[in-house]
Amino acid sequence: xxxxxxxxxxxxxxxxxxxxxxxxxxxxxxxxxxxxxxxxxxxxxxxxxxxxxxxxxxxxxxxxxxxxxxxxxxxxxxxxxxxxxxxxxxxxxxxxxxxxxxxxxxxxxxxxxxxxxxxxxxxxxxxxxxxxxxxxxxxxxxxxxxxxxxxxxxxxxxxxxxxxxxxxxxxxxxxxxxxxxxxxxxxxxxxxxxxxxxxxxxxxxxxxxxxxxxxxxxxxxxxxxxxxxxxxxxxxxxxxxxxxxxxxxxxxxxxxxxxxx
Amino acid sequence: xxxxxxxxxxxxxxxxxxxxxxxxxxxxxxxxxxxxxxxxxxxxxxxxxxxxxxxxxxxxxxxxxxxxxxxxxxxxxxxxxxxxxxxxxxxxxxxxxxxxxxxxxxxxxxxxxxxxxxxxxxxxxxxxxxxxxxxxxxxxxxxxxxxxxxxxxxxxxxxxxxxxxxxxxxxxxxxxxxxxxxxxxxxxxxxxxxxxxxxxxxxxxxxxxxxxxxxxxxxxxxxxxxxxxxxxxxxxxxxxxxxxxxxxxxxxxxxxxxxxxxxxxxxxxxxxxxxxxxxxxxxxxxxxxxxxx
Numbered sequence: 063x064x065x066x067x068x069x070x071x072x073x074x075x076x077x078x079x080x081x082x083x084x085x086x087x088x089x090x091x092x093x094x095x096x097x098x099x100x101x102x103x104x105x106x107x108x109x110x111x112x113x114x115x116x117x118x119x120x121x122x123x124x125x126x127x128x129x130x131x132x133x134x135x136x137x138x139x140x141x142x143x144x145x146x147x148x149x150x151x152x153x154x155x156x157x158x159x160x161x162x163x164x165x166x167x168x169x170x171x172x173x174x175x176x177x178x179x180x181x182x183x184x185x186x187x188x189x190x191x192x193x194x195x196x197x198x199x200x201x202x203x204x205x206x207x208x209x210x211x212x213x214x215x216x217x218x219x220x221x222x223x224x225x226x227x228x229x230x231x232x233x234x235x236x237x238x239x240x241x242x243x244x245x246x247x248x249x250x251x252x253x254x255x256x257x258x259x260x261x262x263x264x265x266x267x268x269x270x271x272x273x274x275x276x277x278x279x280x281x282x283x284x285x286x287x288x289x290x291x292x293x294x295x296x297x298x299x300x301x302x303x304x305x306x307x308x309x310x311x312x313x314x315x316x317x318x319x320x321x322x323x
Numbered sequence: 324x325x326x327x328x329x330x331x332x333x334x335x336x337x338x339x340x341x342x343x344x345x346x347x348x349x350x351x352x353x354x355x356x357x358x359x360x361x362x363x364x365x366x367x368x369x370x371x372x373x374x375x376x377x378x379x380x381x382x383x384x385x386x387x388x389x390x391x392x393x394x395x396x397x398x399x400x401x402x403x404x405x406x407x408x409x410x411x412x413x414x415x416x417x418x419x420x421x422x423x424x425x426x427x428x429x430x431x432x433x434x435x436x437x438x439x440x441x442x443x444x445x446x447x448x449x450x451x452x453x454x455x456x457x458x459x460x461x462x463x464x465x466x467x468x469x470x471x472x473x474x475x476x477x478x479x480x481x482x483x484x485x486x487x488x489x490x491x492x493x494x495x496x497x498x499x500x501x502x503x504x505x506x507x508x509x510x511x512x513x514x515x516x517x518x519x520x521x522x523x524x525x526x527x528x529x530x531x532x533x534x535x536x537x538x539x540x541x542x543x544x545x546x547x548x549x550x551x552x553x554x555x556x557x558x559x560x561x562x563x564x565x566x567x568x569x570x571x572x573x574x575x576x577x578x579x580x581x582x583x584x585x586x587x588x589x590x591x592x593x594x595x596x597x598x599x600x601x602x603x604x605x606x607x608x609x610x611x612x613x614x615x616x
Binding site: 123126128150151152154155157158159161163165166167168169178179182183227228231 | 511512514515516517518519520521522525529530533534537
């Protein structure tokens with residue numbers, strides 16, 4: 063984040079980290095994204111909430127070009143990444159994503175998981191990549207796990223490693239796709255703590271989450287997705303206390319009844 | 324014999340153990356001791372009956388002389404073992420070539436997108452043809468056909484053709500094994516790799532193939548047990564390997580004991596490999612059970 067901050071000269075500070083314009087995406091007959099418009103400013107934390115199937119994950123996967131768009135445009139730090147001829151590998155280097163199921167590489171140690179992309183994509187010397195990886199692992203309390211394999215770690219530890227793996231590429235934008243949904247309840251806190259620290263450090267994040275309390279604490283802005291559209295968005299105080307749209311009210315009502323808020 | 328097939332199969336499985344045994348025992352640990360007992364008793368009974376039938380058969384005396392002749396065995400055994408070194412060479416060279424060629428074929432078949440269609444198409448045709456044509460025919464066609472062209476500088480020794488034929492035949496099968504392994508790696512692994520900026524080939528090389536190959540080691544070993552045995556097929560194009568050698572001895576002595584010696588050699592080599600495969604399979608199964616939370 064230090065690098066991001068020091069580079070933050072006047073033009074970069076005003077260019078949004080992410081602009082999503084009119085994004086449509088269907089899987090067969092099913093329209094998952096039905097025209098999404100969204101802007102995320104530098105250092106902003108935006109949470110996407112909404113029922114399962116409302117399109118949160120698909121939107122994140124589209125931003126990272128893991129899913130091709132049917133229509134619309136995505137601009138990352140001023141560059142249209144959907145333009146023809148754009149090198150997707152170069153784009154993805156600047157956008158980190160953390161998945162619900164961790165998706166660590168099971169045949170590699172924690173350290174190798176973290177250093178693989180810096181070595182093979184950024185072409186860092188192994189020693190340099192290791193030094194940086196160890197610093198990150200240290201920062202998130204995982205230094206003693208560097209030689210372990212993923213299946214020897216708890217879910218919370220695995221997810222923290224996955225976050226470190228994404229951070230090792232020093233992304234300008236971090237996408238978090240329901241990163242606590244696969245965790246046992248007692249392991250959720252350690253992962254959320256990591257994300258809070260990243261937010262304090264000024265990391266720009268787009269977060270799909272079911273953790274409403276967390277969204278209320280951490281987000282600068284909350285977007286409610288419903289049937290592939292952003293139905294309502296605003297600061298968390300307004301979204302959680304006085305949602306305008308009826309569907310948002312009903313969704314939050316159900317969440318509250320389930321004891322999740 | 325046919326009415327014995329059923330009970331023989333079941334008891335055989337229980338007695339040998341590793342393929343079926345541990346699984347059953349794990350499902351019902353309390354009955355493990357009793358299962359073992361039943362297995363031992365039924366094995367003894369079945370084999371006792373088989374031996375009794377064989378020894379009391381009307382032609383047993385003649386069969387004993389022509390198949391189980393100790394003198395012929397002792398005289399023929401050194402030559403047969405010596406000839407087996409050629410099978411080992413065939414096997415060793417072909418195996419390395421197969422591992423490389425089959426991996427290339429499997430990778431070709433897993434490349435997505437219209438650009439790679441020709442490679443996918445060729446690899447598919449290759450696998451189809453070489454799995455369809457009986458191995459002996461491939462060996463004949465290559466072993467007699469290519470030297471028959473009379474091209475200058477082309478070897479006349481059958482050995483290289485034997486290696487090439489075995490490589491071509493087995494690569495078709497082994498490429499399918501690799502492909503199954505590649506497809507068994509969950510797409511989320513590729514997504515994770517690509518999301519970090521790795522190219523498609525880098526994701527394949529560093530993330531997908533290492534996991535795929537590890538998973539298919541047991542079926543690969545299984546195919547190599549088959550390859551070991553199929554090295555005898557190249558005797559048809561004049562390679563004097565173990566089977567050809569035992570044929571020569573058989574014709575000289577008018578006695579089939581050399582074949583029994585050959586069978587023994589293969590059993591001695593194959594069984595350790597088969598047990599190793601079983602061990603790897605059960606270790607994989609345990610690991611899969613442990614990682615599934």
